[in-house]
Amino acid sequence: MQAQLDVVGIVVADMPRSLAFYRLLGLDLPAEADGEPHVEAVLPGGLRLVWDTVETIHTFDPLWQPPSGGSRISLAFRFGAPAEVDAAYDEFVSRGYEGHKEPWDAFWGQRYAVVHDPDGNGVDLFSPNGQEPEA
Template sequence: MTPRFDLIGMAVTDMARTLDFYRRLGVQIPAGAETEPHVEVALPGGVRLAWDAVEMVRTFDPDWAPPTGSPRINLAFRCADPAEVDRRWAELTGAGFHGHLAPWDAFWGQRYAVLHDPDGNGVDLFAPLPAS
């Protein structure tokens, strides 16, 4: 069998704050998950997204240390239209989450914005621009 891509996992320092961030992006996360050391959900298409509390990660990798510098990967969320990019950006930054690059019309034909989740992971919002 060929390996099949199945899960994106992230270590988190504040599970409740992280789940709040992803819920605001529309990820369906069960109520009460904030108190769990490991949370995972199936996304449309079957790939799973998972979060592990740093304390949980250190139970099997005691030398784990958070990365430093800029994120090396970004999760990208497609929005219905350019107005939703702006609306989600405003909601998340208004809730105190870090906005890295405010919404702009990118030369590749998308309305685009970049946020950071509570642990500094890049999270992109995008939507196709109307044809001119």
């Protein structure tokens, strides 16, 4: 058996707030999507990122409960330059989103930061920093 990853789904408590967060990352999500219970975005390469409200999930899984004790998945978005990571982190924090780890130069050769989306999922922001990783 061989399967291909096609969809990454995010369950959201507040669709407009979640979509606003992901629009800041450059995803093309029309304003009318804010009122929808299910939203899909096709990413470069064909992978789909989808959002479903808690109410939508309950239509087919009435016993679904959000995870407790933190998220179990994170998404990572690559930027073209280290300064873009810093600017993106500052933009998210200035708009009231939770900054989890301020930008730093990671030992693996990337400028890295972590913010949380409105539902507490980790969203990594990174860029190659032009330095070779330490051995």
